[in-house]
Every structure is written in C-alpha cells, then in structure tokens.
Amino acid sequence: MWVIGTCVxxxxxxxxxxxxxxxxxxxxNGVLPPGSLGLPLIGExxxxxxxxxxxxxxxxxxxxxxxxxxxxxxxxxxxxIIVSADPKFCHFVLRQDxxxxxxxxxxxxxxxxxxxxxxxxxxxxxxxxxxxxVLKHFGMEAxxxxxxxxxxxxxQATITSWLGKESIDVKYTTGTMAIExxxxxxxxxxxxxxxxxxxxxxxxxxxxxxxxPLNIPGTIYHKCLKxxxxxxxxxxxxxxxRLSSHGRLQDDFLCHVMQxxxxxxxxxxxxxxxxxxxxxxxxxxxxxxxxxxxxxxxEENPKAExxxxxxxxxxxxxxxxxxxxxxxxxxxxxxxPGLFRRTKTDVEWNGTLSRYVILTSRxxxxxxLALNMMIGNSCRIHIPAHWGVLIxxxxxx
Numbered sequence: 589m590w591v592i593g594t595c596v597x598x599x600x601x602x603x604x605x606x607x608x609x610x611x612x613x614x615x616x617n618g619v620l621p622p623g624s625l626g627l628p629l630i631g632e633x634x635x636x637x638x639x640x641x642x643x644x645x646x647x648x649x650x651x652x653x654x655x656x657x658x659x660x661x662x663x664x665x666x667x668x669i670i671v672s673a674d675p676k677f678c679h680f681v682l683r684q685d686x687x688x689x690x691x692x693x694x695x696x697x698x699x700x701x702x703x704x705x706x707x708x709x710x711x712x713x714x715x716x717x718x719x720x721x722v723l724k725h726f727g728m729e730a731x732x733x734x735x736x737x738x739x740x741x742x743x744q745a746t747i748t749s750w751l752g753k754e755s756i757d758v759k760y761t762t763g764t765m766a767i768e769x770x771x772x773x774x775x776x777x778x779x780x781x782x783x784x785x786x787x788x789x790x791x792x793x794x795x796x797x798x799x800x801p802l803n804i805p806g807t808i809y810h811k812c813l814k815x816x817x818x819x820x821x822x823x824x825x826x827x828x829x830r831l832s833s834h835g836r837l838q839d840d841f842l843c844h845v846m847q848x849x850x851x852x853x854x855x856x857x858x859x860x861x862x863x864x865x866x867x868x869x870x871x872x873x874x875x876x877x878x879x880x881x882x883x884x885x886x887e888e889n890p891k892a893e894x895x896x897x898x899x900x901x902x903x904x905x906x907x908x909x910x911x912x913x914x915x916x917x918x919x920x921x922x923x924x925p926g927l928f929r930r931t932k933t934d935v936e937w938n939g940t941l942s943r944y945v946i947l948t949s950r951x952x953x954x955x956x957l958a959l960n961m962m963i964g965n966s967c968r969i970h971i972p973a974h975w976g977v978l979i980x981x982x983x984x985x
Contacts, residue, residue, distance in 0.1 A: 763876030
C-alpha cells in the first residue's frame with residue numbers, strides 16, 4: 589500500500605512541478621517581454637495592492653519599470669498580462685483598437701459593471717455612439733451654452749455648505765456634488781425622492797472594486813454589491829417609468845438615448861441602466877479626485893481675485909492659466925492609470941532590444957500614466973506652465 593501511496597505522491601509532485609513550469613513559461617512563438625508571473629493563481633496581486641504616494645507611480649509599476657523597462661509581463665488576479673508604459677507601444681495599441689485589440693476588464697470589474705455576454709463583447713462597436721451622445725450633453729458646446737452657469741451655482745452652494753465646519757472630506761463632498769449634478773443631467777434625478785444618496789452608494793461601491801471578491805456578509809465586497817444593487821434600482825425605476833410613459837419627455841441624456849432605441853438595437857432597458865450607472869461612476873471617481881487635487885494645489889498658492897458676478901463663457905475662454913491648472917491637476921491626478929485591452933491574435937512589436945510577441949488573449953493594460961521618471965523630479969510637481977510648452981515639445985503625450 590505504501591508503494592502505491594508513494595507513486596501517487598510522486599506523480600502529484602511531478603504534475604505540480606510541470607504545472608508551475610508551464611505557468612511561469614507559457615508557450616510562445618516569439619520572445620515575451622521580461623518580467624515575472626509570481627506565484628501560481630495569486631500572481632503578483634499582493635504587490636500590486638501595496639499603496640504609494642498620491643503623486644507618484646505606485647511601487648508595483650515603479651519597481652518593475654526600473655527592473656524590466658517600460659514593457660514587462662506580470663500576473664494579476666490569476667491573469668497573465670503585459671504592462672506597458674512605452675508611449676509608442678500604447679499609441680500602437682490604441683490605433684489598433686477594435687482590430688488587433690479589444691476592450692477587456694478584470695473579472696471583478698466585469699461582474700460589477702455587468703460587462704459579460706454580448707454587452708461586454710460589443711463595447712468597441714457601441715463606443716462611437718456613446719461618445720457622440722455624451723459629448724452632446726457634456727461636451728464643449730453644452731458647457732458653453734448652458735452647463736457653465738449651472739456648474740458655478742452648484743459649486744458655490746457646495747462651498748457655502750462648508751462654512752463653519754472644522755474639517756471637510758473634500759473628495760467625498762465634491763464627488764457627491766458631481767454625481768448629483770450629473771444624475772440630474774443624465775436622467776433628471778431628484779435626490780429628495782430617494783432615501784439613499786447616490787454619493788454614499790458610489791463611495792461604498794468604489795471601495796469594493798479592488799477588494800477581495802468574497803461575497804460574505806461583513807466584507808467590503810458584499811457591501812459593494814449591496815450598494816450597487818441599490819444604485820441600479822434607483823436608475824432602473826426611472827428608466828421603467830420613462831419607457832412606460834412615452835409622451836413624457838425630459839431634456840436629459842436618457843430621453844435622447846431612448847429616442848434612438850428604434851435605430852440602435854443594442855439600446856435595451858438593461859443596457860440603458862448599466863450605461864447610466866457606469867457614466868455616474870466615471871463622474872464620481874474622476875471629478876472628486878481631480879477637484880481634491882486642484883483645491884490642494886490652489887491652497888498652496890492662494891493668490892486669487894474674488895468676483896461677485898457669475899462667470900461667462902468669454903471670461904472662461906480668456907483664462908488660459910486656469911485651463912493649465914486644470915490640465916496639470918488631471919495629469920497628476922492620473923484618473924485612469926491604465927486601459928485594459930485583450931489581443932485578438934498574436935501581436936508582434938519591435939522593441940529596442942528584441943521582438944516581443946503578445947500571446948493571443950493575453951491582456952494588455954495600456955498605461956496612460958502621465959509621469960515620466962526619465963525627465964527628473966519636476967514631473968511630480970504641480971507646474972501649470974508645463975502646458976504652456978506642451979504643443980511645442982509634446983512632452984506629456
């Protein structure tokens with residue numbers, strides 16, 4: 589009996605060793621970028637979760653760029669990925685979006701944003717429609733014609749509410765302000781008609797995005813799913829009401845999209861709910877981070893002229909330095925540190941040292957990080973004048 593047990597154990601050890609070897613050395617017709625896949629299943633997920641300074645590269649990226657260069661392989665959440673901070677390669681990926689590459693998300697993101705099945709696979713096809721529709725309601729023309737005074741009014745009301753308070757959670761309050769403002773434009777949401785604030789729901793939701801996906805009561809992920817359902821319920825209720833009352837039109841994003849449902853077959857009730865949910869998420873996370881940084885930078889340089897009259901479009905366009913402050917805050921805020929793309933076929937890329945081949949279905953988080961460690965420490969300092977020479981030097985593109 590012990591002989592059989594020994595043989596089974598030996599076979600198990602041999603199989604495990606072979607599996608680990610295959611994990612760390614995947615089959616490839618060319619040369620993969622340098623890097624490490626870490627431990628089986630876990631990969632390098634724990635290293636990725638190590639926090640860093642707000643205005644610097646996270647340690648995971650910083651250490652590996654110094655060790656392997658701007659393009660390297662890694663493993664996150666059991667997925668083998670190629671990470672690139674090479675501007676030329678990132679430009680190549682974005683140029684080939686929909687051809688050699690397609691949109692992709694980590695399993696947790698795909699579950700929370702319902703990017704599964706046909707809706708998730710056709711993101712590239714519907715992107716153009718969504719982009720055009722969103723720009724009609726939030727783009728430069730909309731800002732010029734009607735949004736600027738509305739934004740100023742909401743901003744003043746929010747700042748006024750801070751008076752007399754010892755401390756303010758700027759990221760939360762600005763995020764709540766942004767999401768309530770956007771919800772009104774997207775589907776005419778009235779916060780007084782709901783017992784739960786959308787800002788609270790999205791704040792909880794964001795905390796669960798990068799948490800361990802254990803749907804057990806008491807965990808962050810469980811609360812994230814619970815608050816996600818509440819937010820979706822608020823949106824779905826409005827969508828259902830609109831669909832059941834065709835004659836009641838609103839001057840908002842939802843009304844515009846509903847009018848296109850007969851022309852665009854992908855515009856279903858579920859799609860509309862998920863679309864609005866995602867747009868609100870983008871608003872909450874990006875605007876709150878950017879405004880928090882902008883206020884911090886402005887507080888460090890408190891030179892301002894207070895005006896009692898509302899801002900006009902002409903005044904807004906005549907403030908180039910203000911626009912530079914906004915762009916610099918967006919750069920340092922790094923709202924979107926990476927874009928995930930998945931290869932449709934083997935992709936060859938001629939690097940400076942060797943030819944790299946990205947395997948089929950190997951995920952590529954295309955970095956859009958606007959920090960370049962090769963140009964010195966000034967890239968981590970808030971210097972709006974960076975944007976005064978941007979066109980001439982293309983330093984941060």
